[in-house]
Amino acid sequence: MFNYYESYLSVRGGSGGKTFTQAIDNGRVTMTGTDLDGRHFQHIVFYQNGKIAERKFSLNGEMRSHLVYGSYIRKADGTIVRFKKGTKIGRHGKARHFEDLFGHKGVCHSWYSNGRLIRQKYIYDNRITAYEYRARKPFTVKDYNGNILYEITGILVNSYSNMLNGCHSVLDNRMHEWFSETAPFEVKKKGKIIYAGQYANRQRVGKWVEDGVTGFYEHGVLIPKTLYNTPVEKLDPLRILKLQNAQLRMALMSKITPYRIAKCGTVIHKEKDMELFSIKNFDVNILKVKCPTTKSLYYLRVPKDSKKCEEARQWTFGVGEDLEQPIKFAIET
Amino acid sequence: MFKYEKAYRQGEILIFKVKSLKGINIRGRNYEKPRRVLNGVIREGEKEGHEHKIVIRTCLECGTKNRLPDIIDENKAPVCGQCKKPLTIEKSTATLEMFGEETGALKTDEPVTLIHPEHKKVELPKGEYVVKVQKEATGKNKSASVKD
Numbered sequence: 001m002f003n004y005y006e007s008y009l010s011v012r013g014g015s016g017g018k019t020f021t022q023a024i025d026n027g028r029v030t031m032t033g034t035d036l037d038g039r040h041f042q043h044i045v046f047y048q049n050g051k052i053a054e055r056k057f058s059l060n061g062e063m064r065s066h067l068v069y070g071s072y073i074r075k076a077d078g079t080i081v082r083f084k085k086g087t088k089i090g091r092h093g094k095a096r097h098f099e100d101l102f103g104h105k106g107v108c109h110s111w112y113s114n115g116r117l118i119r120q121k122y123i124y125d126n127r128i129t130a131y132e133y134r135a136r137k138p139f140t141v142k143d144y145n146g147n148i149l150y151e152i153t154g155i156l157v158n159s160y161s162n163m164l165n166g167c168h169s170v171l172d173n174r175m176h177e178w179f180s181e182t183a184p185f186e187v188k189k190k191g192k193i194i195y196a197g198q199y200a201n202r203q204r205v206g207k208w209v210e211d212g213v214t215g216f217y218e219h220g221v222l223i224p225k226t227l228y229n230t231p232v233e234k235l236d237p238l239r240i241l242k243l244q245n246a247q248l249r250m251a252l253m254s255k256i257t258p259y260r261i262a263k264c265g266t267v268i269h270k271e272k273d274m275e276l277f278s279i280k281n282f283d284v285n286i287l288k289v290k291c292p293t294t295k296s297l298y299y300l301r302v303p304k305d306s307k308k309c310e311e312a313r314q315w316t317f318g319v320g321e322d323l324e325q326p327i328k329f330a331i332e333t
Numbered sequence: 334m335f336k337y338e339k340a341y342r343q344g345e346i347l348i349f350k351v352k353s354l355k356g357i358n359i360r361g362r363n364y365e366k367p368r369r370v371l372n373g374v375i376r377e378g379e380k381e382g383h384e385h386k387i388v389i390r391t392c393l394e395c396g397t398k399n400r401l402p403d404i405i406d407e408n409k410a411p412v413c414g415q416c417k418k419p420l421t422i423e424k425s426t427a428t429l430e431m432f433g434e435e436t437g438a439l440k441t442d443e444p445v446t447l448i449h450p451e452h453k454k455v456e457l458p459k460g461e462y463v464v465k466v467q468k469e470a471t472g473k474n475k476s477a478s479v480k481d
Contacts, residue, residue, distance in 0.1 A: 037397065245480045301471065
């Protein structure tokens with residue numbers, strides 16, 4: 001087990017799961033063998049003053065990566081990322097990668113800070129700059145002849161994976177893969193918005209434009225424009241609860257205050273995050289539940305004779321019909 | 334009625350690990366001829382890419398054991414980190430059959446993963462599973478599967 005700050009080598013496994021530890025100040029550890037997929041590997045780690053200074057990794061005799069901390073990392077495809085002088089650790093630096101963009105050859109320069117893309121520039125082989133992106137600043141994208149293709153606002157995908165997967169041009173993907181979810185984005189072509197949107201909690205929210213077509217989202221759910229623009233006080237919770245689609249119900253109910261929801265009916269039982277509502281002149285009761293992943297509140301319709309939240313929730317899983325006992329889930333997401 | 338060993342839930346999708354699918358009536362109320370689902374999609378989402386989908390982890394092309402992210406990116410089918418081939422269950426040992434919209438059967442000789450862009454992944458060990466969809470009441474003594 002290695003990491004940059006560890007000047008120890010720990011080997012685990014073998015008979016009885018025995019472990020031994022060897023402190024290393026200066027030296028080298030070489031591991032060779034075959035991995036779980038039967039490929040021959042060699043991993044050499046060099047230590048200097050109790051810290052890892054260099055790592056070399058090869059598979060089936062081919063060098064896959066060579067990392068010299070504070071200097072550079074060279075990958076199997078020839079990409080070199082040079083670290084900023086003096087940073088010693090981390091993935092600060094610049095990469096250069098020869099590749100195609102919009103069907104033309106060129107070179108992509110990328111700058112990283114802590115592994116995050118902060119700047120990217122692509123130059124075609126005829127020396128025309130396709131684009132130069134600097135974090136958060138609007139920029140234009142030009143075609144091979146220097147004509148403006150797109151005007152872009154937003155943050156390009158800056159996850160660690162760009163650096164790890166070859167430092168490619170972010171724009172050499174489909175348009176919906178260009179942007180980070182952390183800020184609103186917009187792509188204009190000839191002055192017309194062709195793609196725009198924003199996320200909240202990984203879900204689409206607000207106004208979106210895709211291929212020039214406008215849509216409106218709430219909690220990741222596409223909702224009609226008229227409903228989106230309807231003032232919240234004019235939305236009728238009882239009408240919303242009658243909608244067939246559970247996600248649409250969730251999205252619209254999320255706009256209504258809990259006070260107004262509570263006024264629709266009476267809460268007959270409460271349990272953890274759940275609430276069971278009984279509503280006058282309604283064929284069913286309403287069970288409010290919280291999604292464990294998105295934390296969105298869903299309003300599920302359960303039988304009118306439901307008395308307890310968990311009992312109603314279990315009914316939705318088929319307990320009493322296909323299953324006898326209440327279900328205990330090993331994983332719920 | 335059937336007995337299960339372990340239960341998993343991802344949104345409205347319920348998965349029950351059973352000892353054997355033999356003898357279990359999983360055809361549901363609306364019996365239809367079993368439909369083999371090669372792409373592993375249990376349920377289509379309202380939006381493109383928002384589906385509950387079974388994928389493999391070990392690439393059939395290069396044998397790489399992939400570690401999938403907790404939540405996959407919208408509209409991005411998971412691919413092998415090494416050879417970039419899609420990790421669909423087609424051609425793998427996993428078979429998914431759906432009976433209409435509400436129930437299904439999954440058999441697999443290798444670990445598979447249930448993915449969705451809004452819910453965390455659910456890792457399923459090899460075995461036999463009953464697939465069901467959560468239901469809700471639509472009126473007095475009437476119910477339908479949850480639609481989203």
